[in-house]
Amino acid sequence: MIEYKFDTQLLIEGHNLSEDAINKYITSNIKGDCLIAVGDDELIKIHFHTNTPWKVLEYCASLGDIHDVVVENMERQTNGLQG
Known part of the structure; x- marks a missing residue:
């Protein structure tokens, strides 16, 4: 079983x-793992595994425009289904 179900990716x-x-x-505020936050002062790529992807989206949207949002269910992918 996967501890953090959703692979959450986006650009800010x-x-x-x-x-x-x-x-x-x-x-500090959102439970998860495998966080990557890379970029510069105008564009940041986020990658994070969590059970609460909406919290990531809400926080990131408070910082700027978010786009290229992808939330994939890794549990479904593990079972051979589309995420």
């Missing part, structure tokens, strides 16, 4: 974005 486009601040907020 904004101004004065900080990889470190985003990383710190997500790891």
